[in-house]
Amino acid sequence: MSVYAIGVDLAEVERMRVMIDRYGERFLQRVFTAQEIEYCRRKKASAAESFAARFAAKEAVFKAAGTGLTIGMRWHDVEVLNNSHGRP
Numbered sequence: 115m116s117v118y119a120i121g122v123d124l125a126e127v128e129r130m131r132v133m134i135d136r137y138g139e140r141f142l143q144r145v146f147t148a149q150e151i152e153y154c155r156r157k158k159a160s161a162a163e164s165f166a167a168r169f170a171a172k173e174a175v176f177k178a179a180g181t182g183l184t185i186g187m188r189w190h191d192v193e194v195l196n197n198s199h200g201r202p
Contacts, residue, residue, distance in 0.1 A: 121177030125170040131162040145169065145189045153196065168194040171202065 133141055142151050146168060154164035172192045181187050194202050 119178040119180060121174035121179075123170040123173035123177065125166040125173070127163050127166045130166040130169060134162060134165065145172075147190055147193045150194060167202070 142165070146154070146165065150165075150168050154161050154168065157164045171194045172189060175192045176187055179187060196202055
């Protein structure tokens with residue numbers, strides 16, 4: 115019998131906007147990969163939304179793995195990319 119896990123998370127866009135404004139590049143580089151940053155910045159009008167969505171996806175993976183950030187996994191261990199149709 116296999117055990118499957120699912121993780122769910124929400125991220126507030128305004129909170130992400132505040133984090134980016136307050137901590138800037140340091141925050142972005144700590145949490146997101148270069149490809150994620152590049153993609154989100156191309157979204158100009160909705161960059162904070164794109165960053166928030168990726169942040170939530172990463173946290174959901176940590177929850178599903180049951181490890182969180184304290185036991186072995188790091189932000190860059192999870193990368194949210196888009197397929198050829200633009201879907202994450």
